[in-house]
Amino acid sequence: MLCLAGMLGGALWLYQRVTVYYLTEASARGENTLRLATATLRGQLARYERLPELLAQQRVIGNLLVAPDTMARVAAANQYLRATAGLLGASDIYVMQLDGNTLAASNFDTDVSFIGGNFAFRPYFLDALSEGQGRFFALGTTSLKRGYYFGAPVRVDGALRGVLVIKIDLDEIENAWGGGDYEVVVTDPEGIVFLSSNPEWRFRALQPLTPARLARTGATRRYATTPLSEIPHQMTAAAPELALMTVPEAAEYVVVAEPMPDAGWTVNVLLNTASARVQARTTVSVGLLLVVLAALSVWIVRQQRQALAERLHLQRSAREDLERRVAERTAQLGAVNTALKGEVAERRATETVLRQTQADLIQAGKLAALGQMSAALSHEFNQPLAATRNYAENAQLLLDRGRVADARENVGRIVSLVDRMTRISRHLRNFARKPNAKLTEVELAPVIHAMQEIMAWRFEATGAELKLDLGPAPVRVVAGPVRLQQVLVNLVSNALDASEGAADRSLHLRAEVKGDMVRLILRDHGPGVSPGLGERIFDPFFSTKGVGKGLGLGLSISYNIMRDFGGGLSVRNHPGGGAEFTLTLRAASASLEAAE
Template structure:
């Protein structure tokens, strides 16, 4: 075999190093390009989502602003309509009697205080004010001529008019609601209610976002920014400005455009701020006839969310790119080292090594397959053992929960009877105390029966179902819950029991079901002074129903839907297993447990069992 040329062997890695540098440069270029695209895409997505959220909140806030405005308008619009049909007002205008007019002014004064209207006044057909709610004030409208006001002429002509203007006396802006007063001989005058929006603007200002209402001409009438009043949303033509000045209803207003510059979509920039902050402009049309509500919401949170997303994406991509670069360089060095090693071997050694490698790989594959099969069998046995252990733990959990629920009730009754027995002995009533001790003995016997049944169940359940007297089951359940009934001062009523009536079941488990239902009913009425629980037995053709009803608060719909879900409870100390166990017991006897509830009117649990045929 010929040996490789050392010089050629040492010179060959140089091109590989050159290729490695080219690959590194290519990797860096691709990483920067992909990172830039990824940062831009994530930033755009985050910005769009944030803007969507801001627009949704802005729409809700605009609806809230509109609701405040509509509430104020709706509250006042009915006032001139009612006053126009007032008999005292018609008589005062028709007679122009000073005493009637003074009485009318007093009436308007009281009505204005009650409705919080800025001023209410009555203008006669000649244009002079005959009565006003501010008749006692220095700014009284009495005797003033308002015949020049457009709302006066429009109301006389069409019966109703609205006009937003500055007050000639108060110089305060407001909405004038005018309604014509008709008499037998024709129009007698006009009743006017002036509505000022100071409270509305204060409420808007408290929300913290600039809001304003514009009319059909785009003129700002109501605003949370007082300096924007009577500005135009869009620049007005000189002729339109001159016409507004000629009308005189807006005082000395110059009708300058609002300091808002339109940007992309529904965003604008405020030019009166230190920085031209971008705002989302939400518009809500027809908040009143011809009025449009505008709400400005800062868009800065969306920009901040986009910037944060871009920075996070750039950082994550940089770290990921660095990790990928390190892995690539490491792999490349390993490849170059292996290449150099392979080129320095003799051809014969490579053939022998290749053959040896083939044999070794075949042997390793066989060994690996054997080891893998052994590990698989070991894992299978482990999983089978884990499955058996999990099944055992699940059974033990259900049994432990059942024992705790079944034995806790008789033990509580034993404690109550023991306390009563001690009290009766202290009072010198041994006969009555003896009865309590007998009851304790019976309940301990019942506990023994429960534990015996539990041991039998743990060995093998026999599913015994036999005729059981309903009266005995009800008596035992009422006895077990008597202390709870007395402690919560709840009245228990029993109805419909028939002697000799039997069902297919087992007495202890049926008592467990009824005790659980009675306890739940007593707990439901514990906060009511007139708490009442009713136990009703109804006999049907093939079944018997035992219903436990209370007059408590009832169950919420979501609680009622998930009532029989294990471990779901509304009680602070409850396990959430009582009703689940009760339903399983009823199903085991071929019956069912259902519930019907009306919030605020109590709940009714109905236990349906098969009737025992004599």
């Protein structure tokens, strides 16, 4: 119990340290994202920062403010502002008098025209008049669209006449933040979210909405009539300078933030801690598993030593007792002693025979395993070696005829087949059950074409033809490309053997997509499967071929490979004659997590 308590305490301590490590890594990634987001915002604002001052100096704006009642000047200003807004990519541009009334706007001909509106309550208007520059972000009271406002005073002959305002849209930057394992949140001085990659957090506060904060926000009508609410959350510290925020309705986040004083914003990047905690749990679980395995190994060794010591002690005690009894009754039990010696000799002889038998059994087991491995290797390398020999002989003939390019192509195919045999030898143990074999998305067409290349010499020698029907769209399945190709080679080779004496030697291979499964069906025109053999055809070393024509391993190996892929292999007789093998595979849209 003490050891268990110590182990649990150590695991908890290790989990906390590992969690802090992975959370710190997440925080570092968040810093990079934060720098990028802040730089993007600053760059976007810097593009428009000087434009209001330049536009305010244009003659058409000054003429309008000098004579605001002249319709021709109003129309000219409206047309100029609309063209300029389109050229600059601004949301809106408009001109206000000193009392805040809007005289001209780029949206003068829309349903949400600013003309006639009074925005004297906006800080960008007041700051432009008092400080020479106004900057403010808010929800438009007329358009109800978010934007950042730049204001600049308009002077005519040195006299202050009005204010020119440019409003820009930041939606494109906000839309670019989505899609990651993080949330980007921009808050105003009152802690209210203004920009966010999570639309549900907009116009919600990360700080308590006290009456003072609500009053300051309402005075500038920053969010018009939009109702404001708080985001329920809890802030904790996993380590110094490592802040965590838990949002019950969302998740737990690592928080990194950077203020933007010029804009009056605070940019926050929230990284979901789920992956970091999963990594921490995985690391601790592996560590605990190693500790348990080490402890189990020590316990097993100790038990073995104790058992050996007890056995030696019993043997020593028995021997001492026997020697004592023999010494006491030597005179009276001479005959018994002689019989005992004979029995001991007989037992020793029996022990010698048993040891020899055990050695013979071990050797027999080794030879059986060696034979099975040799048979599998012989069967799997038979087709590529035959194809290699065929290409080599063709290359010799092509060289004799001076067709170097064609010979080089054959040599390239030989190299490809040698590489294939290398891959086959590397993956031979995958023919046995290997639960942790990694599967991938495999397109059927390239695998089938590779199989055709290997089996080309067989088709040419037998005069057979493979008719393909893979459908109009590419078909992708969950499998191992080398092992799937090996299954197709085995099945096509058996189909060619079965069709050897048939009038129609063509083979048909088609693909069918059924929901999240793919069926690959191979049909021949041979005699089919004899009744009663359907259940045994996939057994190891079972073959219907003559002696020396097959080892009976191909279908067994193919059956186990298909089971490793999470599919299956079955056979039936086609109503029109011949055998029909069906390979069932998972479609590539299915998740690979279980296989990995």
